[in-house]
Amino acid sequence: xxxxxxxxxxxxxxxxxxxxxxxxxxxxxxxxxxxxxxxxxxxxxxxxxxxxxxxxxxxxxxxxxxxxxxxxxxxxxxxxxxxxxxxxxxxxxxxxxxxxxxxxxxxxxxxxxxxxxxxxxxxxxxxxxxxxxxxxxxxxxxxxxxxxxxxxxxxxxxxxxxxxxx
Amino acid sequence: xxxxxxxxxxxxxxxxxxxxxxxxxxxxxxxxxxxxxxxxxxxxxxxxxxxxxxxxxxxxxxxxx
Amino acid sequence: xxxxxxxxxxxxxxxxxxxxxxxxxxxxxxxxxxxxxxxxxxxxxxxxxxxxxxxxxxxxxxxxxxxxxxxxxxxxxxxxxxxxxxxxxxxxxxxxxxxxxxxxxxxxxxxxxxxxxxxxxxxxxxxxxxxxxxxxxxxxxxxxxxxxxxxxxxxxxxxxxxxxxxxxxxxxxxxxxxxxxxxxxxxxxxxxxxxxxxxxxxxxxxxx
Numbered sequence: 001x002x003x004x005x006x007x008x009x010x011x012x013x014x015x016x017x018x019x020x021x022x023x024x025x026x027x028x029x030x031x032x033x034x035x036x037x038x039x040x041x042x043x044x045x046x047x048x049x050x051x052x053x054x055x056x057x058x059x060x061x062x063x064x065x066x067x068x069x070x071x072x073x074x075x076x077x078x079x080x081x082x083x084x085x086x087x088x089x090x091x092x093x094x095x096x097x098x099x100x101x102x103x104x105x106x107x108x109x110x111x112x113x114x115x116x117x118x119x120x121x122x123x124x125x126x127x128x129x130x131x132x133x134x135x136x137x138x139x140x141x142x143x144x145x146x147x148x149x150x151x152x153x154x155x156x157x158x159x160x161x162x163x164x165x166x
Numbered sequence: 167x168x169x170x171x172x173x174x175x176x177x178x179x180x181x182x183x184x185x186x187x188x189x190x191x192x193x194x195x196x197x198x199x200x201x202x203x204x205x206x207x208x209x210x211x212x213x214x215x216x217x218x219x220x221x222x223x224x225x226x227x228x229x230x231x
Numbered sequence: 232x233x234x235x236x237x238x239x240x241x242x243x244x245x246x247x248x249x250x251x252x253x254x255x256x257x258x259x260x261x262x263x264x265x266x267x268x269x270x271x272x273x274x275x276x277x278x279x280x281x282x283x284x285x286x287x288x289x290x291x292x293x294x295x296x297x298x299x300x301x302x303x304x305x306x307x308x309x310x311x312x313x314x315x316x317x318x319x320x321x322x323x324x325x326x327x328x329x330x331x332x333x334x335x336x337x338x339x340x341x342x343x344x345x346x347x348x349x350x351x352x353x354x355x356x357x358x359x360x361x362x363x364x365x366x367x368x369x370x371x372x373x374x375x376x377x378x379x380x381x382x383x384x385x386x387x388x389x390x391x392x393x394x395x396x397x398x399x400x401x402x403x404x405x406x407x408x409x410x411x412x413x414x415x416x417x418x419x420x421x422x423x424x425x426x427x428x429x430x431x432x433x434x435x436x437x438x439x
Contacts, residue, residue: 185347186347186348186349187348187391187393188349188391188392192390192391195315195390196349198315199314199315199336199337200316200337203314203316206314
C-alpha cells in the first residue's frame with residue numbers, strides 16, 4: 001500500500017492543527033467511560049460537597065433559561081440525552097458523567113475543568129470554589145424567567161468559572 | 167489460478183462490482199473477506215442475523231463452513 | 232511482518248523540535264510488547280487511583296463491561312492476523328510505539344451518498360498515554376492521529392474504496408473529526424458513540 005501523504009504534508013498540517021485528542025473506537029470508549037482520561041489535576045471522587053454539585057444543576061438550568069431554551073433544545077445542541085439533563089437540573093445528588101459535562105462545557109462556552117469540579121466528576125478541596133458555588137446556588141429561584149438579580153448572579157458566577165481556568 | 171465461473175456468476179460479479187464501484191478483483195477479495203469473517207464468527211459459536219429494518223424480524227444467516 | 236510505509240516528522244511539544252517517526256503496516260510483536268510494558272502500566276496506575284478513591288466501583292466496571300473487554304484487543308491481535316478483513320498500523324518514534332490503529336475492511340457505508348459501498352472502518356485509534364491531551368499535563372507528540380487517519384484513507388484508496396472511511400469518535404475527539412478532518416457526523420448509534428464517515432470528496436480534501 002502506498003501512502004498518499006508526504007512528510008511535508010504532515011509537517012504543514014501539524015502546525016495548524018488544534019491541540020486535541022483524536023482517539024476513536026469502542027475499546028477506548030470503555031476507558032473514557034470510567035474517567036481514565038480525566039485531567040490529572042481533577043481527580044474523580046465519590047463524594048463531593050452536595051452544595052457544589054447542586055450549583056452545577058442550577059447553573060445548567062439558569063443558562064438554559066437565559067437562552068430561553070427548552071430542555072430538549074439544550075439536549076439537542078449539547079448532543080446529550082434530554083432525560084440526563086432533566087436529572088442534572090432537578091436532582092442535586094446526580095453526578096453527571098464526564099462526557100455530558102464535556103458536551104455542556106462546549107455549548108455553554110465554559111472551561112471544562114471548572115465544570116468538572118462543579119459537577120462532582122472531580123473533587124475539589126478549594127474552599128473559595130465551594131463558597132462561590134454555594135452562594136450561587138443559594139441565590140437561585142425557580143421562576144420561569146430569570147430575574148435581574150439571578151441574571152447578575154449568573155453572569156458573575158460564569159465570570160468566576162472562566163477566571164478559574166486562567 | 168484461473169477462476170471458472172458460469173455466465174450467470176460472471177453477470178453477478180459484474181453487476182456487484184458496478185454497484186460497489188470496485189474492479190472484479192477487488193470485489194472478489196471483498197467477498198472472500200466477508201465470507202471468512204462470517205465463517206470465523208460462526209466457528210466461534212456466534213450467530214449472524216439479518217434484521218428487517220421495519221418489522222425488526224430477524225433471520226439467522228446460515229453459512230455452511 | 233510489518234511493512235515500513237514511510238518516515239514522518241512528529242512535533243515534540245515538550246521541546247518544540249521535530250522527531251522522526253516510522254509508520255508501519257501491521258502491528259508487530261514489539262508494538263504489542265510496548266503496549267503491555269509501557270502503555271498499560273500508566274493506565275493501570277490510573278485505574279488503581281480511581282478504584283482507591285471510589286470513583287471506579289464494581290458497578291461502574293460492570294456497566295461498562297470492563298472486566299471482559301479489559302485490554303481484550305491485545306489478544307485480538309493474534310486472531311486478527313489471520314483475518315483478511317483486518318489491517319493494523321503502528322507509529323514508532325524514539326524506539327517506542329506512539330500510536331496504534333486497527334481497521335476492518337468488511338464494513339459498509341451509511342452516509343446516504345455512499346450507502347452500502349465498502350469502507351475502511353476504524354475499530355481503534357489510540358495514542359500512547361504520554362501523548363494524550365487529557366491524561367498528562369504536557370503531552371509529548373503531535374501528529375499521530377492525523378498520520379494514522381491518512382493511513383486509513385490511503386488503505387481505502389488502495390482497496391478501491393476511494394478514500395471512504397468510518398469511525399466512532401471519543402466525545403473529546405468529535406470536534407476534531409467533524410470540524411478539522413471534515414467528516415460527516417451521522418449521530419450517536421447503537422454503540423453510544425458518535426459515528427463519522429468520510430466521503431470520497433472529503434478524503435481528497437483531507438490528504439491535499
